[in-house]
Amino acid sequence: MTYNVFGGTLNPTLLLLKFFPLSVLWFALFVWLLAYKPYKSAYDKDSAPANKQYYCEVCEKQLNGPQPYNAHMKSKAHREELEAAGIYA
Ligand SMILES: [Zn+2]
Secondary structure (H helix, E strand, O other): OOOOOOOOOOOHHHHHHHHHHHHHHHHHHHHHHHHHHHHHHHHHHHHHHHHHOOEEOOOOEEOOOHHHHHHHHHOHHHHHHHHHHOOOO
């Protein structure tokens, strides 16, 4: 006596082959969901210090990139902040 639930034989190997593409799709989605979140948070952690390196701690001012940062370092406002803080660079 054979159980004909899926319109075919109940051979486990044939059932696996029949549903293999779908299970691979779900498995890939599962792995992607697991892998994507750590990747994104790691990326966010990496990008945060990248912005932080253009932060002037003397003036407590955040610069957007190397050029604004260098311009700020040479600026009169920054030098006045250095003098006020007692740092002569
Ligand atoms: Zn400064």
